[in-house]
Amino acid sequence: MLAPSPPILPAMRRALLLLAALLVSTPAGAADVTETLNIVWEVFWQQQGYVQAVSKWRDPIRVSVSGAGAQRHRPFVLAQLGRAARSAGIELAEAEPGGPSANFEVEIVADDLTRVGLYFACRTLRTPSVGVIRRVKITAEERALRGCLLHEAMHALGMPGHPRGGSILSYYRGSSELTAADEFMLKGWYSDDIKPGMSPLAALAVFARRLVEAVPEAERLEAERTAAQFQRQALAQLESIAAGKGEPPRILFQSSTLTPAGVARGRLEAQRALAAAKADAASAEKSPNAATQADR
16 A cells, blocks of 8 residues: 655646546547656656656757768758757757857767667767756767657757657657657746756646646646546656655666666655655645635
């Protein structure tokens, strides 16, 4: 049996109080809400096995391109990174000679045809990994560049996970283009409502609210119910992991990327996320802007 639940986030509380009685059937609109929130939730999970708080840029991004065929690939790299940045609504440009140095490096390396087994031809390193991103380096083998750059750009803009599907971040994606879910995540991630270092549960509540607001008014109550139900499930999952009983999303097992150290860290990160959720709920209870008990 799970331990007693900590106070839930304000957005979750409002939706659950309004729509406590869950319906048996799930209409197509609600299914879409569930699927999108599942993509968002899985994006918060670092592939070794732990949930991660929000990382995002605050400063303008200055890009440099170097390595194998850099001049030939430079227009493509800048175009792809610019596309992701425009979706997020943030500033990105090539670093100018004589100006401030690049804080976003793309290094293209020669193809390594000797490696076998599980390895990554493209990879991203962010500094720091959580909070305000200061520097990023993407390293990509030349043969993989065109297929992986937008995927790595999403990581470079702060999103750590690899959802099951519906996103260019998926290991099992069918194309190398941004999806509607990717556009939704980029806009929400870089909205003023989501702050660097924000708890994944608090950020999930922001995404849930934005998703519900986009639903036609006639379907909104059911969308609220569905979004609230999903958030309750995410909360329960973290509670179980924090107690040493639960597991991260199944996609992490399917991707064969879990590590014992990552799973161990997952318990600590789940405890940290729950503590942040409890603090958020307590703060909302004290807020003079909460007009009614239901609002709190």
